[in-house]
Amino acid sequence: MxxxxxxxxxxxxxxxxxxxxxxxxxxxxxxxxxxxxxxxxxxxxxxxxxxxxxxxxxxxxxxxxxxxxxxATEDIDIIVNENICKGYIEGFSKIAETFNIENDMKLSHLMQVNDLITIQKKSGxxxxxxxxxxxxxxxxxxxxxxxxLREGEALKADILQKTEGLNKLIEAISSRSYLVVDEYKRKLEARIASLLENVSVDPGRIAAEVVLFADKCAVDEELTRLKSHIVQLVSILEEDGAVGRKLDFLMQEINREANTIGSKANDYTITKYVVSLKTEVEKIREQVQNIE
Structure with a gap:
């Protein structure tokens, strides 16, 4: 969950x-x-x-x-300041005696004295x-x-839906990557032909140049790792417990592979796919930030 x-x-x-x-x-x-x-x-x-x-x-x-x-009575302490009480009683008595008046002091009078009784709360x-x-x-x-859990399940459903879009883009990049080399070969032959109309060019030199280009722009390994990361992403979403950090790290790896493909592809169409891929990855990463 x-x-x-x-x-x-x-x-x-x-x-x-x-x-x-x-x-x-x-x-x-x-x-x-x-x-x-x-x-x-x-x-x-x-x-x-x-x-x-x-x-x-x-x-x-x-x-x-x-x-x-x-x-609860056990949560309360009632504290009587006996010194204050004694002082007030003695004071009343002294006034009554000194001025020869009736001492009519009552308990109600004492209850009006500040700080005579303090109520303290206890932990009980x-x-x-x-x-x-x-x-x-x-x-x-x-x-x-x-x-x-309710919000987590909604995030999971949204991420799974977005991974389908990632898979489609990965397949589109994979299909296009096989055509890039052939297209480069045709463009290279056409350019040489236009520049050197009457000069024969060694096919081996062209083939070597094409091989060099193919090696430089090959993204098979990155695509394989991307597919593996997507499978792992789906698998982690089925785990229990706190998986947010794992998902966050995995999204960083997916983004890294996408960047590598974009820098190696040397093809406008693949570059467009990579931009879309990175956009979807960022959307998923934002959702992952909400997962425990």
Whole structure:
């Protein structure tokens, strides 16, 4: 199966008085680059999160957002600043005594004092939190992979269709290459005849020149390698896992062979075929850049 590197996944799970939301989006990247944004209280889970992602994703720039809202009592610490509380009580009592007024201080008065009570969030039960987080993360990952697979299959179909065009161009170049030498021989004989009307020319010299030309512009080896590369391209598209780098390298080799044919052919028709060939190769290469 072929996977694209672009996709999106989201999951929200609420259990044990906690709500965990995971959102992730991925785009093309040469390697796996994971960018996380999450509450500090979950920071100690980062390495575990990376391990889960790496089991299912090999390449791509992945942006991960994790939100966690908890009402679980074990996730909250209520801290009373006893020194402030004691100071206010003593202050009220001193005022009442000094000015001979009734001390009607109540708890509600103390609750209005800044910094008297501080509520701090804790990571809570690590096992429970991680279990909920793992469920949300894996579900979001599965959704991401479904989208990646759907786009990957579309890329595969498009590339296979374009390889048919490559094969047709390769066959056209191959058929034309056999005619180039004969055409060169005819043009050479006609030119010599027009320049040296009454002078006989050794056929062996003409044959030697033709052989030299044929050797110089021969593209049989390049065509054979091109055909082999196309077969390999189709084969790789049937493999499972991350194949994007293999395909990218193979497209570089195909482009190199096309360039060599263009520089050796010495024929206008073949040059036109090579331009079309390189255009199709570049289109496939652009698609390959999206494959994991």
């Amino acid at each position: 072929i996977y694209s590197m672009t996709g999106y996944g989201r999951c929200e799970i609420e259990e044990n008085q906690r709500k965990v939301t995971v959102e992730m989006s991925a785009i093309n990247h040469r390697y796996l680059d994971i960018n996380m944004r999450m509450p500090k209280l979950l920071a100690h889970f980062e390495e575990d999160i990376r391990k889960i992602i790496k089991k299912k994703v090999a390449r791509g720039k992945l942006d991960l957002n994790i939100y966690c809202y908890s009402m 039960d690590n096992d429970e939190v991680m279990a909920t987080l793992t469920k949300a993360l894996e579900t979001a990952l599965d959704e991401l992979l479904v989208m990646r």
